[in-house]
Amino acid sequence: MIQVVGLGVVATILILLVKEQKPMFAFLLATFVGIVIFLTVIGKITEILKVLAHLANQAKVNQFFLETILKIIGIAYIAEFGAQVTRDAGQGTIAAKIELAGKILIMVMAIPIIITIIETIINILP
Amino acid sequence: MLKLVGSFITVLTSTWLGFHLAMQVRQRPKQIRQLLTAFSLLRSEIQYGNRPLFEICKLISVREIDKIADIFRFSYEELQKNEGDTTYHCFHKAIRQVWGQTSLKGTEKEIFLDLCSVLGRSDRLDQIQHIDRAKEQLQVVEEKARLEQEQYEKMFRTMGVLGGVLVVILLY
Amino acid sequence: MPYNVDAVFQIAGIGIIVAMIHTILKQMGKEDWAHWVTLIGFIIVLFMVAMLIRDLFQTIKNVFLFHS
Numbered sequence: 001m002i003q004v005v006g007l008g009v010v011a012t013i014l015i016l017l018v019k020e021q022k023p024m025f026a027f028l029l030a031t032f033v034g035i036v037i038f039l040t041v042i043g044k045i046t047e048i049l050k051v052l053a054h055l056a057n058q059a060k061v062n063q064f065f066l067e068t069i070l071k072i073i074g075i076a077y078i079a080e081f082g083a084q085v086t087r088d089a090g091q092g093t094i095a096a097k098i099e100l101a102g103k104i105l106i107m108v109m110a111i112p113i114i115i116t117i118i119e120t121i122i123n124i125l126p
Numbered sequence: 127m128l129k130l131v132g133s134f135i136t137v138l139t140s141t142w143l144g145f146h147l148a149m150q151v152r153q154r155p156k157q158i159r160q161l162l163t164a165f166s167l168l169r170s171e172i173q174y175g176n177r178p179l180f181e182i183c184k185l186i187s188v189r190e191i192d193k194i195a196d197i198f199r200f201s202y203e204e205l206q207k208n209e210g211d212t213t214y215h216c217f218h219k220a221i222r223q224v225w226g227q228t229s230l231k232g233t234e235k236e237i238f239l240d241l242c243s244v245l246g247r248s249d250r251l252d253q254i255q256h257i258d259r260a261k262e263q264l265q266v267v268e269e270k271a272r273l274e275q276e277q278y279e280k281m282f283r284t285m286g287v288l289g290g291v292l293v294v295i296l297l298y
Numbered sequence: 299m300p301y302n303v304d305a306v307f308q309i310a311g312i313g314i315i316v317a318m319i320h321t322i323l324k325q326m327g328k329e330d331w332a333h334w335v336t337l338i339g340f341i342i343v344l345f346m347v348a349m350l351i352r353d354l355f356q357t358i359k360n361v362f363l364f365h366s
Contacts, residue, residue, distance in 0.1 A: 025313030074362025
């Protein structure tokens with residue numbers, strides 16, 4: 001944790017230093033630091049996901065649902081990342097488009113689950 | 127540790143290279159001025175003296191310093207050998223030997239060689255006129271070289287240091 | 299634990315040095331050289347960032363979408 005915060009603070013100082021002369025380099029540096037921080041924490045996420053998968057197996061939940069949910073989280077992460085990078089570069093419109101694409105893809109992914117839920121409800125209803 | 131030593135050596139080398147280039151640029155107008163004084167000496171010797179050319183060369187090599195003196199000393203030795211070469215040939219040999227060690231460039235060499243092709247081949251007045259012309263040309267070149275020095279001397283020095291640091295950062 | 303933090307300092311260093319070289323070359327009236335230096339530095343940094351983004355996407359693929 002302290003390492004991440006320290007990296008963030010140092011990176012901010014460096015970005016401020018570079019930004020005056022070369023804004024392009026500052027932008028790339030910011031992207032780089034963002035990725036590095038994400039990569040440091042993604043190891044932990046893997047652990048959590050393993051536990052989740054184990055629990056789902058024990059509860060005999062359909063493997064397909066878990067997979068879909070994980071995919072949705074992944075898409076959300078990628079879309080968020082791309083949107084933030086483009087917004088940092090001052091392209092708010094493109095960021096909005098990326099977010100839109102992410103939302104639509106998530107919807108597409110979720111459709112099988114929704115269908116299953118609706119079918120279940122219909123079956124329950126007399 | 128090894129990396130540190132290596133990067134230190136890299137920075138040192140590129141800094142030295144930058145300073146060397148800067149020195150080259152700084153030396154050039156100086157050496158052109160020396161060449162100009164040598165020509166003045168040559169002119170007065172031809173106008174008022176009565177000595178043969180190789181003695182004049184010896185005299186100039188004693189009066190001048192550094193590489194310019196070397197040029198005239200070599201010419202003196204070549205002329206003294208008396209192997210049947212023309213005067214132009216002797217000077218050409220001497221110039222070729224020394225020129226690599228000086229900071230001078232092709233323009234000055236051409237001017238010098240043009241002058242050498244005339245030396246010792248025509249009468250006094252003609253030679254003096256040729257020397258005057260060569261001196262005028264050299265002055266123009268010197269002016270140009272000095273402008274170049276002002277412009278590039280500092281740049282080479284800074285670029286040497288910065289380039290070394292950049293290479294170290296890139297490879298570290 | 300942190301991924302490869304050295305690269306952060308490397309990018310910042312490249313940025314600062316390239317900016318200095320750019321300024322000096324510009325002062326000396328060598329604008330075309332200055333632009334080349336900036337372009338090359340930028341390409342190098344962009345390459346590093348691109349490699350890292352590839353790593354990131356690969357990791358995300360492995361973690362979240364592991365069956366595809």
